[in-house]
Amino acid sequence: xxxxxxxxxxxxxxxxxxxxxxxxxxxxxxxxxxxxxxxxxxxxxxxxxxxxxxxxxxxxxxxxxxxxxxxxxxxxxxxxxxxxxxxxxxxxxxxxxxxxxxxxxxxxxxxxxxxxxxxxxxxxxxxxxxxxxxxxxxxxxxxxxxxxxxxxxxxxxxxxxxxxxxxxxxxxxxxxxxxxxxxxxxxxxxxxxxxxxxxxxxxxxxxxxxxxxxxxxxxxxxxxxxxxxxxxxxxxxxxxxxxxxxxxxxxxxxxxxxxxxxxxxxxxxxxxxxxxxxxxxxxxxxxxxxxxxxxxxxxxxxxxxxxxxxxxxxxxxxxxxxxxxxxxxxxxxxxxxxxxxxxxxxxxxxxxxxxxxxxxxxxxxxxxxxxxxxxxxxxxxxxxxxxxxxxxxxxxxxxxxxxxxxxxxxxxxxxxxxxxxxxxxxxxxxxxxxx
Amino acid sequence: xxxxxxxxxxxxxxxxxxxxxxxxxxxxxxxxxxxxxxxxxxxxxxxxxxxxxxxxxxxxxxxxxxxxxxxxxxxxxxxxxxxxxxxxxxxxxxxxxxxxxxxxxxxxxxxxxxxxxxxxxxxxxxxxxxxxxxxxxxxxxxxxxxxxxxxxxxxxxxxxxxxxxxxxx
Numbered sequence: 001x002x003x004x005x006x007x008x009x010x011x012x013x014x015x016x017x018x019x020x021x022x023x024x025x026x027x028x029x030x031x032x033x034x035x036x037x038x039x040x041x042x043x044x045x046x047x048x049x050x051x052x053x054x055x056x057x058x059x060x061x062x063x064x065x066x067x068x069x070x071x072x073x074x075x076x077x078x079x080x081x082x083x084x085x086x087x088x089x090x091x092x093x094x095x096x097x098x099x100x101x102x103x104x105x106x107x108x109x110x111x112x113x114x115x116x117x118x119x120x121x122x123x124x125x126x127x128x129x130x131x132x133x134x135x136x137x138x139x140x141x142x143x144x145x146x147x148x149x150x151x152x153x154x155x156x157x158x159x160x161x162x163x164x165x166x167x168x169x170x171x172x173x174x175x176x177x178x179x180x181x182x183x184x185x186x187x188x189x190x191x192x193x194x195x196x197x198x199x200x201x202x203x204x205x206x207x208x209x210x211x212x213x214x215x216x217x218x219x220x221x222x223x224x225x226x227x228x229x230x231x232x233x234x235x236x237x238x239x240x241x242x243x244x245x246x247x248x249x250x251x252x253x254x255x256x257x258x259x260x261x262x263x264x265x266x267x268x269x270x271x272x273x274x275x276x277x278x279x280x281x282x283x284x285x286x287x288x289x290x291x292x293x294x295x296x297x298x299x300x301x302x303x304x305x306x307x308x309x310x311x312x313x314x315x316x317x318x319x320x321x322x323x324x325x326x327x328x329x330x331x332x333x334x335x336x337x338x339x340x341x342x343x344x345x346x347x348x349x350x351x352x353x354x355x356x357x358x359x360x361x362x363x364x365x366x367x368x369x370x371x372x373x374x375x376x377x378x379x380x381x382x383x384x385x386x387x388x389x390x391x392x393x394x395x396x397x398x399x400x401x402x403x404x405x406x407x408x409x410x411x412x413x414x415x416x417x418x419x420x421x422x423x424x425x426x427x428x429x430x431x432x433x434x435x
Numbered sequence: 436x437x438x439x440x441x442x443x444x445x446x447x448x449x450x451x452x453x454x455x456x457x458x459x460x461x462x463x464x465x466x467x468x469x470x471x472x473x474x475x476x477x478x479x480x481x482x483x484x485x486x487x488x489x490x491x492x493x494x495x496x497x498x499x500x501x502x503x504x505x506x507x508x509x510x511x512x513x514x515x516x517x518x519x520x521x522x523x524x525x526x527x528x529x530x531x532x533x534x535x536x537x538x539x540x541x542x543x544x545x546x547x548x549x550x551x552x553x554x555x556x557x558x559x560x561x562x563x564x565x566x567x568x569x570x571x572x573x574x575x576x577x578x579x580x581x582x583x584x585x586x587x588x589x590x591x592x593x594x595x596x597x598x599x600x601x602x603x604x
Contacts, residue, residue, distance in 0.1 A: 091565070096565045098565075135578070170467065191502055248567055
């Protein structure tokens with residue numbers, strides 16, 4: 001069971017109800033639950049969209065697209081039914097924030113989905129969880145059943161004359177399905193391969209209807225935003241980056257855990273104060289700041305604010321908020337290899353640059369790590385990765401190439417050490433066995 | 436197909452499938468959950484599972500197999516009663532996930548994707564399972580175990596061997 005962590009620097013908005021038994025519907029109601037959706041019904045669609053735009057909330061899955069704007073793109077009139085799709089396929093290595101939301105505050109996900117439905121004029125929402133999260137699916141299923149039993153879901157919600165249904169859904173193991181068009185394919189019972197865009201999901205999405213797809217954390221933030229007001233929420237964060245988000249600090253820190261910090265919070269402080277510093281008295285070597293697809297930062301590049309814009313300026317990305325901390329005893333070639341092995345395993349094979357590129361990157365980095373590399377390999381790794389960028393239907397190709405370029409650019413000396421026959425300083429039991 | 440004497444599933448699972456196909460705008464949306472629940476009951480996706488699910492949804496067996504081969508949790512061969520899935524992805528690797536994997540190999544006497552001779556355990560190295568902040572982590576069937584050490588891992592395996600392990604389905 002994931003352990004809850006607390007730190008005085010945290011600003012508890014999304015995590016306000018964590019550890020308080022809010023998976024129980026009565027407890028959730030006692031903690032201001034299902035108030036935001038009633039206010040939303042009362043004040044109407046324009047008010048919801050205005051509050052969401054004022055909040056500055058940007059998609060917590062990693063792309064950082066403004067949520068209020070995304071909702072406003074859905075056409076008001078549509079011949080086909082409109083849908084809300086909640087992406088809880090959390091699979092980016094380093095990321096476990098949705099895990100704690102589903103565990104501690106499942107009704108916030110339901111309430112957020114209802115509000116998104118009201119905003120776009122949809123009568124049906126789907127909450128998709130990765131297949132590995134079976135115990136969390138059961139928690140979500142119970143929460144949905146309890147909401148129906150109270151009459152909060154179904155016909156005529158809160159006397160509004162509006163009907164709204166929610167169906168929970170499980171995946172069966174596929175990182176690629178976290179990409180929004182592949183997610184829709186999966187929900188339609190197909191292989192999770194991406195769709196060509198345009199058309200974008202807001203116009204032609206699930207079952208051909210206009211669809212809003214939001215990350216589970218984004219959706220869980222929505223009721224809190226309406227409760228406290230969009231402007232007040234925006235003020236908690238940094239410029240153009242409203243509010244807080246759940247940061248998962250993992251790897252070589254004293255106190256790993258999921259912490260809620262304001263957007264723009266300093267990365268160095270997050271590691272040394274909130275995370276308690278580097279474990280085993282060692283020194284910091286590198287940080288992967290937003291899940292495995294984000295380019296690595298070196299130890300002297302971490303004095304930077306954790307928001308979409310500041311991380312972009314620092315040459316990396318905020319991503320999924322999964323901060324992976326790496327100490328000075330770690331072999332970066334092995335870290336790069338483990339990262340590319342993941343993307344090679346998860347590439348759906350639909351586009352050639354990704355399917356072939358991830359495989360050749362894995363082979364080349366693998367042989368450098370094993371001590372059999374040649375000098376030309378280092379330039380080849382970079383050349384290959386750079387030529388994958390932007391050449392695939394979905395961002396998985398970029399997600400594999402970007403961190404690889406980062407490793408070879410910033411830790412080229414470690415790759416060279418392997419070529420020069422130095423023993424690998426990071427000794428684990430055996431070469432990774434994944435097939 | 437409605438629940439009938441011809442189903443290969445238990446009455447509970449057959450009833451669940453009857454309901455699942457009604458939940459979505461199209462029946463086929465129930466395919467992936469049905470495959471997973473079928474696997475939970477039968478142990479793997481057998482030919483008979485493919486045939487019945489294809490009929491229930493009204494698609495070809497080839498359509499079912501095409502989807503089946505895509506998702507890494509779905510399998511066409513039996514595994515152990517307790518499938519031990521060790522995460523070695525980055526956050527777990529940094530906290531000795533490979534050490535846990537090696538320990539399980541030695542302890543169970545089997546390698547990646549192998550089954551013990553008594554059929555009780557199987558072992559698999561898996562990609563990120565979403566327990567990064569509580570690494571290293573392992574899933575046994577659907578149950579998570581985290582903050583592991585080799586000693587804790589021994590205790591967990593002992594508990595399963597003695598029939599005291601958790602069993603979320």
